[in-house]
Amino acid sequence: MNREMMCIIGSLLLAGHAGQPGGLARSVFTIEDPPVDFEVIDADDGSGEYFFDGIGDFGPFSTFNDAVLGSFGEARSMAEFDISAFSVPPNESIIAATFEVKLTAIDVFGLGIDGDIPESLAVDGYVADGIEELSDFQIADGNVLDSVPTPDPWVGQVLSFDVTTFVAELVDAGESFVGITVRAETFGGLMMEEGGGFPRLTIETSGPGCPADVNGDGVVDVLDLLAVLGAWGETGELPEDVTGDGVVDVLDLLEVLGAWGPC
Numbered sequence: 001m002n003r004e005m006m007c008i009i010g011s012l013l014l015a016g017h018a019g020q021p022g023g024l025a026r027s028v029f030t031i032e033d034p035p036v037d038f039e040v041i042d043a044d045d046g047s048g049e050y051f052f053d054g055i056g057d058f059g060p061f062s063t064f065n066d067a068v069l070g071s072f073g074e075a076r077s078m079a080e081f082d083i084s085a086f087s088v089p090p091n092e093s094i095i096a097a098t099f100e101v102k103l104t105a106i107d108v109f110g111l112g113i114d115g116d117i118p119e120s121l122a123v124d125g126y127v128a129d130g131i132e133e134l135s136d137f138q139i140a141d142g143n144v145l146d147s148v149p150t151p152d153p154w155v156g157q158v159l160s161f162d163v164t165t166f167v168a169e170l171v172d173a174g175e176s177f178v179g180i181t182v183r184a185e186t187f188g189g190l191m192m193e194e195g196g197g198f199p200r201l202t203i204e205t206s207g208p209g210c211p212a213d214v215n216g217d218g219v220v221d222v223l224d225l226l227a228v229l230g231a232w233g234e235t236g237e238l239p240e241d242v243t244g245d246g247v248v249d250v251l252d253l254l255e256v257l258g259a260w261g262p263c
Helices: 003-015 135-140 164-172 222-230 250-258
Strands: 026-032 036-042 057-061 066-069 074-082 093-105 120-127 144-149 158-162 177-184 188-192 200-206
Touching: 036 135, 057 135, 074 135, 093 164, 120 135, 135 177, 144 158, 164 177, 164 200, 177 188, 222 250
Parallel strands: 066 177
Antiparallel strands: 026 200, 036 057, 036 074, 066 074, 066 188, 074 177, 093 158, 093 188, 093 200, 120 144, 120 177
16 A cells, blocks of 8 residues: 555544444334233034144133143134334334243143143244234134244243244234234143243344444454455455445545444
8 A cells, every 4th residue: 555545544543533333223122911912722623523723712711821732632822912103213124023932831731731842832923903812823823933942941941933024024014913823833732921021022123234344243443444455446346345336445444434333
C-alpha cells in the first residue's frame, strides 16, 4: 500500500467514528401460559376399535398436561397463543420461533400405557381461533412442525421445538392465533407443566446482517479493518468487499468504520 493511501486511512482513524455501535437490531417477543390451552383424547368411538384418526374424540378438557399414545387411544395437549399484539419491527424479520414445554412426570398410566416412555414428542401446527374445540385435534393432525427425541427424559426437562416457518407464515397472513398440539410419536406418554411460564412461545426478529463484520466474530473492530486493507484492490465476491460493489476500496473501509462496535 502506498504512502498516500496510508495517510488517508490514518486521517480517517484520527477523525474517529464515534457514531452509534454497528450491528443488527434484535427483538424478542415471548408469550407464556397462553390463556387458551386444553386437552383432547381420541379413544373408543363406540365400536370398540381405536383408529387414532380424530373419530371418537373426548373433550376438550381445560388442561394442558399430557402427550400419550397408547393401545386404547391417545391424548394430545393443545395451546393457542394470541399473537395479535405482535408485529415485526421495521426493517426486521422473524429469524426464529420456539415452542417450549416442561416435563413434570415420566411415569404415565392410562390408555394402555403403563409407565412407558415414547421415543419422541412432536408438535403439529394449526390456525387457531382462541376457542377450545374438539375439531382442532383433526385440523392440526399431520401438520408436523418439529420432533424432539425423548429417550431418557427427566422431570423438569424443557423441550424446545422449532416452529419458525409456521409462525412466520401465520404472521405474514395476519392471523391472530398460533395453535400448537403436542403428541407422543411412539407408544408411551409424558406429562407437561401448565403454568409457571409453560407452555411458552418465543419469537425472535432481527435486522439485516452485519457485512462489516468481515471475520464474523460478532464485532466490527481493527481486525475487520486490517482484513479490508489486506485485500485492498482485489475484485470478485469477497467478504472484504463490504459494499458488494465488486472491488475492495475506500468505500469498504468507510463501511467498516461506520459500523464500528458490537455486531
